[in-house]
Amino acid sequence: MMNELELIRQLTTGLPPHPAVVTGPGDDCAVLDLGLPGQWLLFKTDAVVEGVHFTREAAPEQIGHKALARGLSDVAAMAGTPTAALITLALPKDFDAAYVGRIYQGLRTLAQAHGVAVAGGETTTNPERLLISVALLGTVDRTRCVHRAGAQPGDALFVTGKLGGSLAGRHLTFEPRLAEARWLAAHFSIHSMIDLSDGLATDLRHLLEAGGVGAELMKSAIPVSAEARRLARAESSAKPPLLAALTDGEDFELLFTAASRDAVPLLDAWKKQFPDTSLSCIGKITREPGLRLRDREGVQPFTGHGYLHFT
Amino acid sequence: MMNELELIRQLTTGLPPHPAVVTGPGDDCAVLDLGLPGQWLLFKTDAVVEGVHFTREAAPEQIGHKALARGLSDVAAMAGTPTAALITLALPKDFDAAYVGRIYQGLRTLAQAHGVAVAGGETTTNPERLLISVALLGTVDRTRCVHRAGAQPGDALFVTGKLGGSLAGRHLTFEPRLAEARWLAAHFSIHSMIDLSDGLATDLRHLLEAGGVGAELMKSAIPVSAEARRLARAESSAKPPLLAALTDGEDFELLFTAASRDAVPLLDAWKKQFPDTSLSCIGKITREPGLRLRDREGVQPFTGHGYLHFT
Numbered sequence: 127m128m129n130e131l132e133l134i135r136q137l138t139t140g141l142p143p144h145p146a147v148v149t150g151p152g153d154d155c156a157v158l159d160l161g162l163p164g165q166w167l168l169f170k171t172d173a174v175v176e177g178v179h180f181t182r183e184a185a186p187e188q189i190g191h192k193a194l195a196r197g198l199s200d201v202a203a204m205a206g207t208p209t210a211a212l213i214t215l216a217l218p219k220d221f222d223a224a225y226v227g228r229i230y231q232g233l234r235t236l237a238q239a240h241g242v243a244v245a246g247g248e249t250t251t252n253p254e255r256l257l258i259s260v261a262l263l264g265t266v267d268r269t270r271c272v273h274r275a276g277a278q279p280g281d282a283l284f285v286t287g288k289l290g291g292s293l294a295g296r297h298l299t300f301e302p303r304l305a306e307a308r309w310l311a312a313h314f315s316i317h318s319m320i321d322l323s324d325g326l327a328t329d330l331r332h333l334l335e336a337g338g339v340g341a342e343l344m345k346s347a348i349p350v351s352a353e354a355r356r357l358a359r360a361e362s363s364a365k366p367p368l369l370a371a372l373t374d375g376e377d378f379e380l381l382f383t384a385a386s387r388d389a390v391p392l393l394d395a396w397k398k399q400f401p402d403t404s405l406s407c408i409g410k411i412t413r414e415p416g417l418r419l420r421d422r423e424g425v426q427p428f429t430g431h432g433y434l435h436f437t
Numbered sequence: 438m439m440n441e442l443e444l445i446r447q448l449t450t451g452l453p454p455h456p457a458v459v460t461g462p463g464d465d466c467a468v469l470d471l472g473l474p475g476q477w478l479l480f481k482t483d484a485v486v487e488g489v490h491f492t493r494e495a496a497p498e499q500i501g502h503k504a505l506a507r508g509l510s511d512v513a514a515m516a517g518t519p520t521a522a523l524i525t526l527a528l529p530k531d532f533d534a535a536y537v538g539r540i541y542q543g544l545r546t547l548a549q550a551h552g553v554a555v556a557g558g559e560t561t562t563n564p565e566r567l568l569i570s571v572a573l574l575g576t577v578d579r580t581r582c583v584h585r586a587g588a589q590p591g592d593a594l595f596v597t598g599k600l601g602g603s604l605a606g607r608h609l610t611f612e613p614r615l616a617e618a619r620w621l622a623a624h625f626s627i628h629s630m631i632d633l634s635d636g637l638a639t640d641l642r643h644l645l646e647a648g649g650v651g652a653e654l655m656k657s658a659i660p661v662s663a664e665a666r667r668l669a670r671a672e673s674s675a676k677p678p679l680l681a682a683l684t685d686g687e688d689f690e691l692l693f694t695a696a697s698r699d700a701v702p703l704l705d706a707w708k709k710q711f712p713d714t715s716l717s718c719i720g721k722i723t724r725e726p727g728l729r730l731r732d733r734e735g736v737q738p739f740t741g742h743g744y745l746h747f748t
Contacts, residue, residue, distance in 0.1 A: 133534055133560055137537070137541045138557070141554075144521070144556075146521060150554070150555075151556070152557070153557075158574065160473055160476075160520065162471055167574070169521060169556060169574055170523070171523045172559065173525050175527065175563055177564070210455070210480060212482045214570050243458045245455075245467035245469065247462070248482060248483065250484045250489065251486055252486055252566070254564070254566070255564075259482070259525050261572035263469065263478070265471065
């Protein structure tokens with residue numbers, strides 16, 4: 127069976143060019159030029175489905191938070207500012223209005239924290255399970271918009287936060303890195319950026335393919351989360367922590383590249399600006415394609431994948 | 438159980454105001470002011486669900502057509518121009534890539550006909566049934582945007598096309614009235630407009646409630662479709678044709694009001710501009726709230742409803 131990426135490629139191949147489209151399918155958001163002075167528009171949709179992205183065991187406020195936070199993370203990955211959201215609730219027949227109200231509450235709290243207007247939406251029927259789709263509109267300074275493509279050989283590769291084990295809970299509560307991404311784009315020349323939704327290895331490959339480059343990661347520099355370590359200790363069949371950090375999905379951290387000469391000033395300035403959020407330089411961009419891992423014993427190709435829908 | 442409208446009202450009550458929002462929940466589209474010279478942005482999402490809005494008996498191209506045409510009809514109802522669409526495909530586990538490709542083909546053909554960029558989207562999983570959600574971004578001239586609110590006592594009430602019996606097939610093939618709506622707003626002072634998705638009676642009530650007014654319809658002027666007449670003849674349990682025209686959903690025609698002095702020039706100019714599409718003056722707006730039907734015997738209140746989700 128075809129996976130999500132192959133299907134999207136098939137569906138979007140041969141789409142005719144359009145004068146308003148700066149960036150179409152294949153980036154974190156679509157980028158549109160509608161003549162807004164100095165700005166482009168960012169346009170994004172993201173859906174969460176019961177039993178796939180959350181279960182009824184989650185607090186409804188957290189389900190609403192996650193439904194909006196995922197799309198906000200994509201706006202962050204372009205260094206943008208979200209403006210407005212439309213919420214589509216596809217509800218089972220037995221929906222409970224109070225439960226749905228609590229989902230909306232989680233969503234509204236996050237929207238307000240980031241100045242996002244909930245400008246409407248609709249409800250429809252999805253008899254077997256709850257599905258929430260969020261459409262987002264945002265803006266980005268034309269001179270500061272960061273794409274997936276743009277990584278240069280020699281670039282330093284950075285990741286925010288700690289990776290792996292998100293399904294233990296953080297996937298429901300994470301804060302999208304909007305302020306961090308805008309600060310990065312305002313103070314440094316960020317060559318390329320993506321948010322981590324499918325796992326470091328898979329999302330890094332997207333960034334590398336978009337730029338026509340490869341990467342070498344330093345094993346010891348990959349920031350492994352406490353949850354990934356705890357899960358590995360708790361269950362012998364769990365992934366080793368480093369593999370979890372490389373392949374677990376739903377981290378919603380930022381992965382980006384900048385010229386290597388900017389690496390030290392960037393890390394220093396970050397520490398002052400965001401003392402509570404770690405930033406790690408985890409490797410470098412190479413001319414040679416593919417993804418490789420370096421440790422004391424040498425360099426080896428890494429072929430593992432994160433979560434790919436439908437596979 | 439609560440119906441869709443009551444739920445949306447509950448969810449969107451008390452949403453904090455936002456400087457970018459011109460019109461929030463409760464109109465055909467959200468209207469946003471992002472500083473685009475002379476223009477507002479229109480923002481809309483609309484979802485179709487297998488078994489609710491279409492069945493697998495429909496040609497997949499028609500399913501794609503309908504998924505996009507519904508939202509385009511809402512952009513039309515504000516006299517706007519659609520710019521870009523994002524397509525969310527929530528697919529059952531057994532999805533067939535060729536079938537999905539044909540859905541996309543129907544969607545792309547309609548997008549191209551109206552100059553809409555398919556700027557991306559995503560696929561996700563919805564195990565039991567296909568769900569397609571379309572997010573739309575458009576623009577509208579600030580001086581020509583038509584809202585649901587705005588009907589004035591004494592206004593003439595108009596409807597395009599013929600009503601009723603859409604489920605016999607037209608709901609899958611209708612053409613959104615984009616050019617017609619823009620022409621109307623460019624040449625006449627249109628006081629209020631809505632597209633017919635839930636049936637004439639129900640959507641008219643939305644327009645009346647938004648304007649704080651009522652309406653009196655002339656029974657004999659309501660344009661009943663050939664399908665509604667055919668269905669009534671074919672099955673004794675079917676709705677009488679006039680009731681079908683008043684209460685069947687999914688007509689996707691335009692319902693609008695203009696000053697009564699404009700009624701004759703408007704009908705004349707329409708006939709020249711759109712000779713193949715009927716336009717009917719079906720009644721007038723009244724100060725007295727509520728919906729009434731007039732025939733040779735007199736005036737009676739009409740309390741019937743069209744399709745309301747979840748009821």
